[in-house]
Amino acid sequence: MFTRHKRYFIHVEIAVFVCFVINSLATRISQHPVDVTVREGDKVELSCKIRRLRENQEVWWYKNTLELSHGRVILQDPVYSRYTVTSFPDGLTSIYVLQIYPTTRSDNGVYTCKIVSDADIVLESENASVIILEVPRQRYPECRAEQDTFIVNDLVSLNCSTEIIQPTVSLSWSLDNTIVDSEIYITDKIKTIQYKFRAKKTDNRKSFLCVLKSDMLMSSRNCSIGPVNMLYKPTVKIHSTSNTVIAGREVFIACNSDANPLVREYKWKISPDMPHKYVHIDKESTQVLRIVNISTDQNNTIVSCTAENEVGSGFDQVKLFVEGKEQVKESHPENLPENVSSVGISLPLPILIACAITSIVLILITVIVPLYFLCICKKGRETEAELNVPINITEMQEILQPDYYFEPRDRVLPRVPDNDRQFTWKKHIGVQVPDDNYDIASTSYMYLTLNEPKRSRHIEHYRHYHTLNPMRF
Template sequence: MYNLGTGKTVGTWIFFYILMLQRTYSFSGFIKEPLDENQAEGDLTFFTCIVRELDETQYVSWLHNGHKISKNGEIILNTYAHYSIDFDSAFGSYNLRIQNVQRRDKGGYICSVYNSYDQIVEKSRTANFTVLEIPQQQYPICSSTKMSYRVGQNVVLNCISEKTTPLGSLRWVNTIGGSESGLKESLSGNYEKTYSFTAKQSDNREIFTCELTTSANPSLYRNCSIGPLDVLYAPVVRIQQTRDVILGNEAIFICYSDANPQETTFEWSFDPPISENMFVLENDIILRIKNTLSSLNGTSVLCKVTNSIGSGSSKLIVNVKSKEYINNVVETNNGKETKKSEKINERNENKPKNQNSNSNQQLLQTPSPNNKSRSTDISISLVVIIALGCIVVILGLALIPVGYMRYTRRQPSDTINRGRPVSIPDVYFEPRDHIDPMLPQLGLAAPWMRTVGVQVPGECEYDATYNTQVMPQPRQVYYTQRMYPASSL
């Protein structure tokens, strides 16, 4: 009994063991396995897995870098909330979808089949996922080694971006005369590109821009700027006179300066020196010489401006001119300037008086070509102006009666349309349509009648038609009075 019972027990276990093996190895393979993928951050990607003849006790799971992240059609880890499974058991498809790809999603993905004991029955090939990294939103970053530079110093500007796979591209734009380095790794673990140049006065207040692009997303474009750049320089000075310096008149000189930082002092000096009573300073910038003397001719006027960086100056030589010299007209003859009669008389003082008088008379009587053309232009302009004035006056006189007639003419339709009141005469007849009352004897309606109103001056007789009552009368008499023939009845 023992042996028989033992034999039956062993046979039962063997039967169940064979049945379990058959049910465990009912899986026959993968129809489609996942392939390698690469995708940029923020995009969407898929991994495909289709199995054949999956047993009821078996299920499919995805592994990411060796970690089990799903079971059949559900994601089992909260850190993979942006994952989902396109599950269809009838077709055996267990496709993995990754939305909003992140850098931590890179690595190997395996589609695996498990039995009821959570043991792996079969695994697919490992699909490698490469995430194309995009620099974070704060990049690029522009920086400078100093806050301000002096003219002549070396300026170094840095453009920094995050170290990604693949590396982004950095480029300084609108740069002339400097040198741009290649990409190099910075101390912070990022990479950078520098632009260096020698500071000039024209670089003050300039803005420099660096662009970032990446092959991970060709449509991506970012930039950063640094500036306005602060370039320090000594004052650049120039003196300007408002007009010619005329003997006896006031002379004005202005000292202009361009400096960074702002100017601190303005100093005026003269060589040879002049008395302080001869000039006045306004805001240290404007120099006024009240009464210009002939002794100022050839005097050197210097304006010196100073700031914290240094000093700059400008010099001007005073050229005093007489009033007679200014009144002379300078003419151009074959590209050379000649003076008019006064200078000619001065050069001809040694000639006989008669000859001088004749030559002067000839000069006065013979106008130059420029004077002829100028007088001709003036006369033509004067004639045109007079003609235009006459035309305007004639048109104005012609429009006066037309306007008066237009204003005084009464047109009922125009008056009504324009909203102006219509004048009513003292004596007038109002047009009125009426129908005579029906005659009881005849049993017919009287014909329609119209009374036409006519304006008349003064007093007029009262129209009795409005108050006349139709008295009963024979039919023949009624129509005879209305000028209707009896044959028409």
């Protein structure tokens, strides 16, 4: 017989065995989903492995307290169009996988899988956190300024903003590749850095760069403001040909300026005042001043120029030093010696010109005209003598210049008179002699003399062709 204590241990062992059998036959979750951290846009997969899932049981996925799926069916909501559920049977085990692709920052949360039977939750898995590493939206960084145009010495504020996400992003302002100090402001999940400074003339046409950096970006992003338009009043500088001027000469003075916007008007002032006929200002730009016939009375004259634009005006001046020049002493009748007459000194200019013209005409008449007629007469006598004296071949060496001077292609054939009228017909024909390098022997040079041809005679008797030795005229 069993004692009371032995019977108690037997009952306990039977109960444990029964529980083991029941548990081995009951539905249970053998693998729970785990935490996942991914970059925004990447894929997330959560697995839930269930053993001995019965036919009247389903697996539902939850995000926080929100139902996502019933079995493999995703709830008809556009938000979950990126979600899918797949199942893989493996003997007594079933694997349910929740997939999210592409992920967005809205997918951050706690996910669980639950076993439901007849709308009652039988089992549920451990929580699995999904962390999405957010990428800054494409619109960031965002740069803005109160205005695009500033006046020198104004307070300028430049703002650069981005969203507050995980992981955090960094912002910085830079000018000429140098980071400048900025203040940080956080409002309504927006992070803003602000750069404040006093506008300077040297900042004109410069650009200010805001740089955003994040671990989720392959490279940094940036936005810029500029080139900014800094308005400033004119800075005036006067330039002159020379500050020291010789009396009687002219001087040019230019008024140069650096201004934004451009100068709209230049104003000149001369102290002490100078007659207007000596002062000339360029009509188009009014930027150049010209003073003519300056005298020693204008020594230490101060010339000033004022340039104006919409912002203000600028001023500069220069002092002129006028040096006297050596004066030419003029003769006056009262200064002449007593034995010197002053008659003729004060003759009018027209009378002097008339006297000069008369002298020239007299010279022409008395000298040039007689010489001209003398040359004409002499030439006429020489021509008449030549006509009466026949030319012999031996006289060819004395001819200085022929009547016709050319180089024929083959031979010289002058026209012979063909009427019976008797006259003296005689022409001298010369040919050009080639240089020393030319082959003279290969060319014939002809000279023709014709004298008083008549019909009653044989003309051929008076045609004499001679081969002459080359000679130079």
